[in-house]
Amino acid sequence: MRLTLREAVMSFARAPLLSALSIMMIAFSLYSFGLFGLVALNFRQRFGAVEERIEIEAFVDDSTNVETLANAVSEIARFPEVARALPVTKDEALERARRDMGEFKDVFDASFLPASIKVQVREGFRDPATVQRVADRIAAYAFVDDVRYGAEFVERLHDIRNVATGTGIVLGIAFAAVAIIIIAATIRITVLARAREISIMRLVGATNGFVRRPFLLEGLATGVLGGGLALLLLWLSFALIGRYIPLVFLERPMAIGGIAFGGMIGLLGSALSVWRHLRRI
Amino acid sequence: MRLTLREAVMSFARAPLLSALSIMMIAFSLYSFGLFGLVALNFRQRFGAVEERIEIEAFVDDSTNVETLANAVSEIARFPEVARALPVTKDEALERARRDMGEFKDVFDASFLPASIKVQVREGFRDPATVQRVADRIAAYAFVDDVRYGAEFVERLHDIRNVATGTGIVLGIAFAAVAIIIIAATIRITVLARAREISIMRLVGATNGFVRRPFLLEGLATGVLGGGLALLLLWLSFALIGRYIPLVFLERPMAIGGIAFGGMIGLLGSALSVWRHLRRI
Amino acid sequence: MIRFAHVTKEYPRTGAALKDVSFRIAKGEFAFLTGPSGSGKSTILKLIFLEERPTAGEIRVAGMHAAKIRGKEIALLRRKLGIVFQDFRLLEDRTAEDNIAFALEVTGAPRDTIGTRVGRLLTQVGLASKGTSYPKQLSGGEQQRIAIARALVNDPFVLIADEPTGNLDDRATRGIFQLLGDINSSGTAVLMATHDLELVRRHEHRVIEMNRGQIVFDSTDPAPRAAQER
Amino acid sequence: MIRFAHVTKEYPRTGAALKDVSFRIAKGEFAFLTGPSGSGKSTILKLIFLEERPTAGEIRVAGMHAAKIRGKEIALLRRKLGIVFQDFRLLEDRTAEDNIAFALEVTGAPRDTIGTRVGRLLTQVGLASKGTSYPKQLSGGEQQRIAIARALVNDPFVLIADEPTGNLDDRATRGIFQLLGDINSSGTAVLMATHDLELVRRHEHRVIEMNRGQIVFDSTDPAPRAAQER
């Protein structure tokens, strides 16, 4: 073990450029990937806030009595798709309209604004079809005159979410694939650069395990360092942009996971390259 | 020249992995850079459309006669900061209000909506201070009751634009720097991998120029291929995402410029690495 | 110790480097392998330490069938051999000392004994003062002697030496030869490929002479073309 | 042709490899450079073809001052020299033919003459059939002969050969020596470092003997330690 460690450290020292390149490569790949992930994370957050506004409004006949209304509201609130249901009285409706419409506030009076029920849809049920179904169910109440929920808005949001998720998955996979290819190629070059050394080691009686171990350790170290560097760069980018736009950063488990992922990539890349190389000769 | 070409092709053939890695590296770096540029480009486009909505609305006293109004409008239209100025009569205002407010359309009548002048601000003058100044100048007309222009909206847009431009410049420079470092390191490794070969060549009488030329040609080719690959990847990403979100792609000169930039990076990277190497030995 | 039976080796493109070669080296024997350039001497040695595999025929080394041996066993076999390569094959990025020590480290030898053994061998090949030099900083003959020291540091059962004195002057050659003689009399078999007919003549050891991939003379067997291993 | 005046060469760390060495090789002369391993023979040769620079003293080669020569001139000088390196230094990723041809290509020789010259030299070193082999596919002696062919392909003014027969059997050595003799009689100076005292004795050429970085014997000058270049 001492020997393995010494060999690994020595090979860093002997080929600092190659080692540095490997680290940079892993860092750059993970950074690109992480930057992308950060954008996705923040996008999801913002998007979640927008989605919460998906709301069905059921306008209630003027003649409905208060008790019927209250019963209906608590019934609707128990629908599995519904997060919250709130009654809005005529007065509240007027107040809201005045607040929203500023310059025209004097022209309204309470008489012509109907009471309504506001229904918020639970997360996971915000696709157009489900919202439509809930709206239809609410419209079936006899005292409900009209139901509105911005069908276009819901559809649009749903579209965007689909597109964003799709793009995210595709780009994420692409970035990860490119990162792995690049890292594997880099490590393969380190191995090739030492091909002569490896063959000599074997000729003087080193087992494959003995030859491989320092490479694996070096790969792991390279990966961890690369992951750490990527995280640092990511944090710097975050701090820089975050000065202007409020952003959330990766949570600690994710950050640690990223470094671990770097280490794993480094280890796997080394293992694969060395294994392939040793098998051939 | 024939000899140089042959040597360059041979060195591709002899070290396909190194050459492939260099190409991939350049492609990946330029791709990251290009992807970022594409996002920036599309953002600017969209943003431009939003910014066009910066508009000052001057509400006009009911007693103003039509001629005075027309004169004022054409005077305002000649302000250097102003793109367009349009009078809006009481009837038009009513029509618009009705269209905008849907469900409440019956409550309006022409009597309480004032006539106004709509003023669009020219591009380049859409910062809060300038818009404020223009608005003040318009408010100075005796017959203007009130001027509105959504100060908050203007400021917010201005902020976003500043942040986006800043982030863009910072990230762009960072990406370009990392790309250049990585490419230089990769090429340096190709040179080092051939250090023995280069020293032998020199010992049997090759001039530095002779040694250098195939490297430069190879660097150029690597860069151009890398640039081409990056463009291809970028176009694929564009096509994939563009299926859902309408996007604009790089214009032809930019695309060609990108490939040329790749070639230049490859050439420069090679030149630097070989030059440094030849100077040391 | 070493046994070749009807061994043929064909390299891709260049054709047969060895044709139907049979011989046997006993425990503790000392044999010279001679013959013109390109006659197949190095090929025989490479087959023994398994850098190459035979196209046909059977090779046994220290009781192992070369055709069947795999993975870790190859490493274990090589540790019992001491090999001096024609082109030295020193590790460029280690000092002379570390090159010699490496052959001990792979066997898992205890760290404290390594230093003294390496020091002793450096002295024996006359390079005690060059231990911390890198191969590039050594003259041709000095590199060759480090390669010899590395082959001997393990106390091998068999020493395989490919042209180990090609870059040495007469005095150094005599010194190295003395060393090989000592090691041989302590029981190690030695198989040494050489062009130095002077050296061969001076010593009363077995001589195997190659030509064009075949054994044309073997001092212990007057009829070398008749197969010995039927 | 070659002139050393009070040349000293110190390598970093290892100290002086040459101490106050002075000698002169005339146009068309043939000289052996002998001496024990590590005595500084290769160092002298490396100074001549400018792989190393002297620590002190003056070196002139073909009329050029080694201390002043720069960039392109170095390449031009080397093209007039034929160099056989002790460790061959063949380009690993070119065939034997291409290695030899390369020495002509760098001079800008016309393409159609290159092929025939390379073919003739391959035949002269006895490797006509190995032209398309890569260095790794050649035996030690074959590689050495390719290195010799490369040094000769240029019709050099001076041939610098470092141990060019270390991996060759007697017959091949005689063949190569014949070749060097031919080239020498057509006016090329030859300086050859060798351990092969047999070879030195057989030929009536000048002998310069080194020991510990100094010239201890020069057959054309009975008092070598007295400086010749005052």
Ligand SMILES: Nc1ncnc2c1ncn2[C@@H]1O[C@H](COP(=O)(O)OP(=O)(O)OP(=O)(O)O)[C@@H](O)[C@H]1O
């Ligand atoms: N890897 C290889 N691929 C193809 N041919 C090879 C290879 N190695 C050796 N040869 C050929 O096999 C023949 C025998 O080579 P070998 O190295 O055994 O000769 P040798 O007796 O050691 O010669 P020398 O005294 O010159 O070292 C030579 O003709 C050589 O060209």
Ligand SMILES: Nc1ncnc2c1ncn2[C@@H]1O[C@H](COP(=O)(O)OP(=O)(O)OP(=O)(O)O)[C@@H](O)[C@H]1O
């Ligand atoms: N690059 C170097 N750095 C440090 N020391 C060196 C270097 N090259 C040679 N030496 C030392 O200089 C001395 C002379 O070396 P040189 O190669 O000239 O010997 P040589 O006469 O050619 O020996 P051989 O016959 O063994 O080839 C040796 O002791 C060697 O260790």
Ligand SMILES: [Mg+2]
């Ligand atoms: Mg051989």
Ligand SMILES: [Mg+2]
């Ligand atoms: Mg030497």
